[in-house]
Amino acid sequence: MNENKSAEKPLKALRESSSPYLDEKLEISILSTKGVSHDHWQINNSNMVLRLPKMSQWGMTPKEQLLYEKTAFQRAQASCHCPRLFDTLPISESLPRGGLIVELIEGRPPKLPHDLGAIAKALSAVHFIPLPEQDKFHPLQFHSQPFTSTLSVVEEQASFLYSAKINSKSLKIILDELSWAKNNVNTYNAPNFYCLVGTDTHPGNFLIDKKGKAWFVDLEKMLYGVPHIDLAHATLAVSTGWDPDCSVKLTKEDIGEFYLEYLRLLGSDSANNIIPSLIPLRRLTWLRTITWFARWRSAWQINNHPAIRDPIMTEHIANHIEDSFQIESIRDAQSEWLDGSLSKIIQDL
Numbered sequence: 001m002n003e004n005k006s007a008e009k010p011l012k013a014l015r016e017s018s019s020p021y022l023d024e025k026l027e028i029s030i031l032s033t034k035g036v037s038h039d040h041w042q043i044n045n046s047n048m049v050l051r052l053p054k055m056s057q058w059g060m061t062p063k064e065q066l067l068y069e070k071t072a073f074q075r076a077q078a079s080c081h082c083p084r085l086f087d088t089l090p091i092s093e094s095l096p097r098g099g100l101i102v103e104l105i106e107g108r109p110p111k112l113p114h115d116l117g118a119i120a121k122a123l124s125a126v127h128f129i130p131l132p133e134q135d136k137f138h139p140l141q142f143h144s145q146p147f148t149s150t151l152s153v154v155e156e157q158a159s160f161l162y163s164a165k166i167n168s169k170s171l172k173i174i175l176d177e178l179s180w181a182k183n184n185v186n187t188y189n190a191p192n193f194y195c196l197v198g199t200d201t202h203p204g205n206f207l208i209d210k211k212g213k214a215w216f217v218d219l220e221k222m223l224y225g226v227p228h229i230d231l232a233h234a235t236l237a238v239s240t241g242w243d244p245d246c247s248v249k250l251t252k253e254d255i256g257e258f259y260l261e262y263l264r265l266l267g268s269d270s271a272n273n274i275i276p277s278l279i280p281l282r283r284l285t286w287l288r289t290i291t292w293f294a295r296w297r298s299a300w301q302i303n304n305h306p307a308i309r310d311p312i313m314t315e316h317i318a319n320h321i322e323d324s325f326q327i328e329s330i331r332d333a334q335s336e337w338l339d340g341s342l343s344k345i346i347q348d349l
Contacts (some may be wrong), residue, residue, distance in 0.1 A: 009095065011026060029041065037307070050100050053097040061087075062091050063094060072222035075129065077215075087100075106210075109203075120258055126197070129195070141224065143226070158294070184280065196222060197225045198218075198222055225263075228274060228278055234305070236286050279343045297318075
């Protein structure tokens with residue numbers, strides 16, 4: 001990336017802004033282009049970050065996406081584990097999708113499994129935010145039937161499976177998993193614990209500060225739903241291998257300890273309510289991610305797509321997706337729900 005050239009338009013938009021958080025002397029420096037949907041720039045040498053949407057994975061218009069993310073940051077702030085929102089920048093010629101000025105979190109990528117407990121605490125803090133009245137959920141989505149809503153995403157993404165060049169044995173298993181999901185759509189659709197959730201909670205979307213506190217920093221896909229999917233996406237191999245700065249393969253014992261810490265924070269009554277459906281929704285979350293990989297490979301892994309900006313990250317993602325499609329990786333993932341070992345660890349908690 002040519003940083004000087006790339007900085008011209010966002011710097012112009014900042015200088016034209018009437019935001020009270022900005023002064024006349026403005027400089028920006030690139031923080032990260034690793035994200036699929038956003039670039040991040042530090043403003044001056046301050047505690048402010050300019051978060052620039054480059055695309056919407058949910059097909060939102062720029063206006064819809066800007067409002068959605070603004071609302072997510074505002075509502076998640078109460079957790080004290082998400083960055084504060086300072087201001088938004090309007091959609092303009094310089095910023096075709098607008099921008100958000102958010103708090104800079106000074107931290108490092110998680111070290112796994114060591115930081116799993118901190119991530120569990122961060123997720124519980126988000127999940128414990130008191131819910132508004134249901135008619136105030138908008139514009140954030142509400143997955144009142146989380147299995148159905150997630151399966152809908154899976155089915156949309158599954159349309160890319162046949163063009164993703166997946167080996168035949170792996171493809172058959174993925175299709176078998178999709179059949180399982182369709183056959184069980186009504187079995188796990190009666191949650192009794194709704195909360196604000198992060199959705200895209202892979203470990204690379206957390207930072208660990210000097211005190212060991214975890215911060216969830218990518219709020220693009222926040223919605224109202226159930227905590228199960230956040231817990232799964234933080235610990236599935238398809239997720240923990242996503243970010244090269246914290247890529248690792250967790251053991252089932254690591255995963256069990258993570259769930260144990262979260263359930264302790266949740267409290268016994270709520271924990272007992274969600275334990276029976278933790279593994280089925282973990283299975284569905286794996287399916288959601290593996291079909292997302294098919295979409296990436298089929299539709300996005302081309303040079304001019306907005307998701308492809310950082311060549312090092314793009315190469316890592318391509319390799320991780322290839323590995324995740326291998327039959328050994330898929331069978332290893334399946335062992336979490338087919339042999340009952342992880343379920344037993346959680347049930348014994």
